[in-house]
Amino acid sequence: MEVGQMQRRLVDYTKSLFMEGFLDAQFLQLQQLQDESNPDFVVEVVSLFFDDSEKLLNDLTMALDQPNVDFKKVDAHVHQLKGSSSSIGAQRVKNACIAFRSFCEEQNIDATLRCLQQVKQEYYLVKNKLETMLRLEQQIVAAGGSIPMIELGF
Amino acid sequence: MATMHRVVQSSVRTSDATTTSYDGLTSCKAADIVISDQFPAGLRVLVVDDDITCLKILEQMLHRCSYHVTTCPQAKVALNLLRERKGCFDVILSDVYMPDMDGYKLLEHVGLEMDLPVIMMSADGSTRAVMKGIRHGACDYLIKPIREEELKNIWQHVVRKKWNENKELEHSGSLDDTDQHKQGHDDAEYASSVNDATDTSLKPLKKRSYSKEEDDGEIDNDDPSTSKKPRVVWSVELHQQFVSAVNQLGIDKAVPKRILELMNVPGLTRENVASHLQKFRLYLKRISGVAQQGGIANPLCGPVEANVKIGSLGSFNIQALAASGQIPPQTLAALHAELLGRPAGNLVVATDQPALLQATPQGPKCIQVDHGVAFVQHSVKSESSSSKHFSQYFAPVEDVASGFRSWPSNNIGTAGPSNSGGLSSQNGNMLIDLLQQQQQLQKPQQRSTVSELRRSINVQPSCHVVPSQSSASFRAGNSPVSVTQNGSYSRTAVIDYSLLSSQSNCPSLNIGQVSDVNLQTTGVLSGYIPPASVSPSVSSCSVNADNCASQQDQTSSMTFKASRRLPGFVHSTSNILDPYGSTKSGDLLNQEPFNNLGYINKGTCLPAEFAVDEFQSHLSSSSHGKVFSENIGTRVKQEPSMEFGDNAKVGIPMLQQFPPNDLMSVFTE
Numbered sequence: 033m034e035v036g037q038m039q040r041r042l043v044d045y046t047k048s049l050f051m052e053g054f055l056d057a058q059f060l061q062l063q064q065l066q067d068e069s070n071p072d073f074v075v076e077v078v079s080l081f082f083d084d085s086e087k088l089l090n091d092l093t094m095a096l097d098q099p100n101v102d103f104k105k106v107d108a109h110v111h112q113l114k115g116s117s118s119s120i121g122a123q124r125v126k127n128a129c130i131a132f133r134s135f136c137e138e139q140n141i142d143a144t145l146r147c148l149q150q151v152k153q154e155y156y157l158v159k160n161k162l163e164t165m166l167r168l169e170q171q172i173v174a175a176g177g178s179i180p181m182i183e184l185g186f
Numbered sequence: 187m188a189t190m191h192r193v194v195q196s197s198v199r200t201s202d203a204t205t206t207s208y209d210g211l212t213s214c215k216a217a218d219i220v221i222s223d224q225f226p227a228g229l230r231v232l233v234v235d236d237d238i239t240c241l242k243i244l245e246q247m248l249h250r251c252s253y254h255v256t257t258c259p260q261a262k263v264a265l266n267l268l269r270e271r272k273g274c275f276d277v278i279l280s281d282v283y284m285p286d287m288d289g290y291k292l293l294e295h296v297g298l299e300m301d302l303p304v305i306m307m308s309a310d311g312s313t314r315a316v317m318k319g320i321r322h323g324a325c326d327y328l329i330k331p332i333r334e335e336e337l338k339n340i341w342q343h344v345v346r347k348k349w350n351e352n353k354e355l356e357h358s359g360s361l362d363d364t365d366q367h368k369q370g371h372d373d374a375e376y377a378s379s380v381n382d383a384t385d386t387s388l389k390p391l392k393k394r395s396y397s398k399e400e401d402d403g404e405i406d407n408d409d410p411s412t413s414k415k416p417r418v419v420w421s422v423e424l425h426q427q428f429v430s431a432v433n434q435l436g437i438d439k440a441v442p443k444r445i446l447e448l449m450n451v452p453g454l455t456r457e458n459v460a461s462h463l464q465k466f467r468l469y470l471k472r473i474s475g476v477a478q479q480g481g482i483a484n485p486l487c488g489p490v491e492a493n494v495k496i497g498s499l500g501s502f503n504i505q506a507l508a509a510s511g512q513i514p515p516q517t518l519a520a521l522h523a524e525l526l527g528r529p530a531g532n533l534v535v536a537t538d539q540p541a542l543l544q545a546t547p548q549g550p551k552c553i554q555v556d557h558g559v560a561f562v563q564h565s566v567k568s569e570s571s572s573s574k575h576f577s578q579y580f581a582p583v584e585d586v587a588s589g590f591r592s593w594p595s596n597n598i599g600t601a602g603p604s605n606s607g608g609l610s611s612q613n614g615n616m617l618i619d620l621l622q623q624q625q626q627l628q629k630p631q632q633r634s635t636v637s638e639l640r641r642s643i644n645v646q647p648s649c650h651v652v653p654s655q656s657s658a659s660f661r662a663g664n665s666p667v668s669v670t671q672n673g674s675y676s677r678t679a680v681i682d683y684s685l686l687s688s689q690s691n692c693p694s695l696n697i698g699q700v701s702d703v704n705l706q707t708t709g710v711l712s713g714y715i716p717p718a719s720v721s722p723s724v725s726s727c728s729v730n731a732d733n734c735a736s737q738q739d740q741t742s743s744m745t746f747k748a749s750r751r752l753p754g755f756v757h758s759t760s761n762i763l764d765p766y767g768s769t770k771s772g773d774l775l776n777q778e779p780f781n782n783l784g785y786i787n788k789g790t791c792l793p794a795e796f797a798v799d800e801f802q803s804h805l806s807s808s809s810h811g812k813v814f815s816e817n818i819g820t821r822v823k824q825e826p827s828m829e830f831g832d833n834a835k836v837g838i839p840m841l842q843q844f845p846p847n848d849l850m851s852v853f854t855e
């Protein structure tokens with residue numbers, strides 16, 4: 033597929049992510065932060081986010097698996113995940129975290145377990161989407177094209 | 187870890203321009219902001235956040251704003267970094283929720299120790315959280331996710347603070363006000379001398395509010411009446427006088443006016459005394475508070491509180507503490523270091539003991555800690571911002587020795603960890619190793635002096651210092667780091683502020699131990715590495731020991747090593763006299779003994795003759811030898827990079843100069 037076509041695909045795909053709420057304006061900020069001096073910025077940050085989140089999700093799973101759940105700890109993890117997901121613009125993950133936290137406050141085991149599932153699901157979804165998007169970008173760059181700037185009319 | 191490492195690396199490497207480099211600390215100016223044409227470009231920002239993703243994003247955003255960025259995923263490391271490189275940052279951005287240390291705590295420390303604006307960040311934007319931040323003295327509170335535009339504006343806090351400080355400087359007259367203010371704040375948890383320029387209306391609430399007067403103004407003793415009221419440098423002698431005055435009056439009755447009268451120092455103003463007193467009180471409080479903190483990793487510390495009597499602090503009697511064996515030497519050292527740490531070479535020397543530290547006002551001051559107690563005194567010159575830093579603590583260095591006591595004699599010459607169990611068990615990280623090394627180098631008699639020194643130095647360690655029998659242990663050569671290079675050496679004890687923290691961390695003390703009556707310098711450096719986890723070393727170690735020259739390089743290498751580095755706590759980069767001045771703050775407190783003594787050579791090497799004599803005169807009890815910090819010109823301070831934490835020990839490259847010393851061995855473990 034030729035570069036122009038790939039670029040259009042990328043733009044459409046990225047737009048859809050915003051439309052569907054997977055990503056928010058913060059992600060745009062990240063994209064804007066990428067420049068010649070830091071050409072892989074988005075990829076790096078996204079990778080960091082993935083690593084960090086997987087770890088957090090593991091910790092959360094373990095924490096909720098205890099006979100005596102330490103909700104403070106759970107809350108701390110969720111807070112952290114909320115922070116990093118919001119920094120990267122993973123909106124749905126962030127929202128799931130917000131709900132998660134309120135159930136943590138109530139110390140509701142069942143609800144928090146459900147929330148954990150929800151968060152995980154959102155996380156894997158956005159991870160998938162981001163990876164697809166980044167792959168598309170790579171292909172464009174490999175083909176000699178440049179990444180088009182997304183203009184979103186928010 | 188890897189990511190952290192990466193982050194650290196990146197922060198170091200990115201910005202050739204922007205990221206702070208750890209080498210030329212000398213270039214760091216004392217808190218002054220240079221308002222250049224490109225201002226606010228080049229603003230030096232320290233970002234502390236445990237979330238690596240956020241850290242990276244912030245770093246990039248700040249780069250975009252043309253700021254110099256240093257990132258740090260761990261609060262403790264950041265604190266050490268700040269202590270070491272006092273003048274190297276203009277503003278701090280800190281996350282609120284962090285695993286190793288609460289952001290508010292960091293905020294307080296910074297406020298107390300360094301007069302820098304701190305901006306909090308959090309995903310939690312609730313009014314309650316924001317209010318808490320303000321109450322703790324934050325200049326601003328940003329809610330995550332943070333936008334670049336918000337970061338662009340952070341320079342305003344820096345400027346505002348500076349201007350307010352200047353205004354206050356000119357103010358010298360409203361004493362009563364400040365006094366009262368201070369009194370009011372006395373009870374505040376963390377009264378910091380930092381001027382909090384941000385919101386005068388909230389002054390009463392802020393921790394830092396009371397400091398207005400330039401307690402830290404450096405007043406050269408020889409030039410008390412400059413129109414601009416230089417900051418007062420609380421040198422050892424000065425502090426000594428202060429302490430004696432306070433003792434005379436009784437800690438409860440000590441009011442600035444009377445103290446001033448008793449001290450009878452020309453050029454010293456009531457405000458200076460008042461602010462110093464304030465800090466002192468805080469320090470005392472902190473000591474006692476620390477003693478009580480459960481957080482003190484060192485089990486020895488536990489009982490400290492019993493011994494730490496604030497009441498008796500008037501006389502700074504760490505001996506009592508020491509006697510109780512509670513205070514880990516490191517703490518003492520740290521305390522001492524703190525005391526000494528004052529950039530202005532404020533050595534806090536035991537009031538009645540002959541302060542072994544001798545700080546000569548001239549350039550680098552070498553504090554000779556006679557008894558093994560090494561005070562890190564950096565001769566921090568005015569330029570180092572550290573001056574401000576230490577002014578806060580002039581802990582009664584009563585019994586620093588006690589702190590050192592525990593240092594095992596092993597330190598002498600032996601590898602670091604060999605430090606006598608006493609110490610090592612306690613703090614492990616102290617520079618004690620170094621000191622010990624030093625000790626070894628020195629003649630045996632020095633050891634004894636060191637021990638004496640220890641005794642004499644009453645250090646109120648903010649961290650747990652386990653005072654062991656002072657003399658005894660000292661002889662054993664516990665003195666934490668006695669650097670005795672060539673016989674003379676001034677060590678500046680850098681007190682790790684971590685000592686101050688209530689955490690168990692042992693502050694890294696750079697205690698230069700200069701012991702010995704005949705000027706042998708036994709530098710006792712206790713590098714303290716706070717027990718905190720060692721985060722990727724902040725290259726703070728790179729303190730430049732300009733004077734010490736050689737060592738510097740090493741330090742820089744130390745930074746960014748694998749996570750375990752604890753940046754030496756370099757007190758004042760510029761003027762660290764002692765060759766080994768380095769305190770590594772590591773969290774080694776509980777770790778292996780002296781593993782992590784890191785000496786950070788801070789900047790200056792002590793000039794050869796450290797006015798020992800002067801010092802002597804100040805010491806009330808000069809029973810303990812003198813601490814001479816000879817210039818350790820030859821010795822370069824290095825900042826040993828210590829790896830704390832689970833295990834790593836980073837050898838400290840410093841002291842290359844020391845020929846036969848086995849300093850390095852100290853750190854080898």
